[in-house]
Amino acid sequence: MFNDIGALELVTLVVLAVLIFGPDKLPKVIQDVSGFIRKIRAFSDSAKKDIREELGPEFKDFEFEDLNPKTFIRKQLDGDELGLKEIRNGFDLRKEMADVTDAVNGHESESASGAASGPSLTKGGGTDLQKKPQPPAKDERPPFDADAT
Missing domain, CATH: 1.20.5 (Single alpha-helices involved in coiled-coils or other helix-helix interfaces)
Known part of the structure; x- marks a missing residue:
């Protein structure tokens, strides 16, 4: 107690x-x-x-401690019938965060390079296969978009 x-x-x-x-x-x-x-x-x-x-x-085995959400979920996931452990182990959060960071900064990551290699449409309606976004210089700030914030 x-x-x-x-x-x-x-x-x-x-x-x-x-x-x-x-x-x-x-x-x-x-x-x-x-x-x-x-x-x-x-x-x-x-x-x-x-x-x-x-x-x-039918509620002979009912325990009041099971009403606590943490205890209830822990008890239900012990069997792992849904395969949540496999999903959790297969998900690399650091890699996903690096991909998101690269996408936000305009860099191309290894996993996105295959998907981004297709033709992209430009303002003129044509395709631009060679143009890649350049990373900003070391002292240069990224462009500011007031509508996005």
Whole structure:
């Protein structure tokens, strides 16, 4: 329940409890709090039991932790019936990002060179097979298009 509380935080809580309630009333407060937590747990367990009984026998294996989206997805993808691991392993994000970056900067990548080698139409209506976009010089800024932003 309190997995992320360290020793220093625990000591601080104990000192605060002693200062607030005093050493005389502290055992009674601890008993009251622990009894309250037991009642809440019993109420929660009975509510879960009632819900399982109302759902019927087909939901016998139903766990309320499955309602958490992360747990539900992790449980569903353990079988990997859709082949998602194969897709994930076959997808090279760095190569795809490099292709997109090259396309944005006007460079031609290796994978796009075959697709871009076909004739392209120019403004005059003819084809231009030899013209390739030149990369900007080192100190030169790329052209700015106000309509694109």
